[in-house]
Amino acid sequence: MRKMTEKNLNEAFAGESQAHMRYLIFGDVAEKAGYKNIARLFRAISYAEQVHATNHYRTLGMIKDTEDNLQVAIDGETYEVEEMYPVFNEVAKFQGEKGAEMSTHAALEAEKIHAELYRKAKESVKNKKDLDIGDIYICSVCGYTTVGEAPEKCPVCGAPKSAFKKF
Numbered sequence: 233m234r235k236m237t238e239k240n241l242n243e244a245f246a247g248e249s250q251a252h253m254r255y256l257i258f259g260d261v262a263e264k265a266g267y268k269n270i271a272r273l274f275r276a277i278s279y280a281e282q283v284h285a286t287n288h289y290r291t292l293g294m295i296k297d298t299e300d301n302l303q304v305a306i307d308g309e310t311y312e313v314e315e316m317y318p319v320f321n322e323v324a325k326f327q328g329e330k331g332a333e334m335s336t337h338a339a340l341e342a343e344k345i346h347a348e349l350y351r352k353a354k355e356s357v358k359n360k361k362d363l364d365i366g367d368i369y370i371c372s373v374c375g376y377t378t379v380g381e382a383p384e385k386c387p388v389c390g391a392p393k394s395a396f397k398k399f
């Protein structure tokens with residue numbers, strides 16, 4: 233692919249990805265405020281942005297088989313754990329930004345677990361097997377991730393068991 237087109241598609245992928253996420257968040261806000269149809273509109277258009285992002289990503293040749301995709305996921309999570317979030321967290325502390333300090337700390341803790349789970353998944357795929365994993369629970373407050381059963385209290389943010397979403 234020509235360089236300029238590649239750069240444009242990467243920018244479009246980033247923009248559509250952010251719009252997808254932004255609209256999901258806005259949809260939840262609208263839902264809570266009682267605007268059911270506006271929530272539905274946000275979610276529908278969020279899905280359209282996901283389709284656009286997927287098409288750009290595919291055109292860039294970034295969608296591979298699951299083993300390769302897991303390696304991309306491992307690399308991303310590892311970068312977040314080893315470089316990005318520790319540095320972001322220090323900067324937040326240095327600048328006295330309490331909210332950012334908390335959100336980067338919570339993300340760092342979860343990404344460690346994500347990297348590990350993806351590593352296990354890749355091992356399984358190498359042996360041509362699906363991952364042997366039980367229920368996956370995500371804290372809806374901070375994103376803490378655990379497998380098997382939800383804890384009584386989130387170890388990262390203290391949210392109760394009822395705040396966990398099962399996958």
Ligand SMILES: [Fe+2]
Nearest residue numbers: 309342343346
């Ligand atoms: Fe993650």
Ligand SMILES: [Fe+2]
Nearest residue numbers: 371374386389
């Ligand atoms: Fe939490």
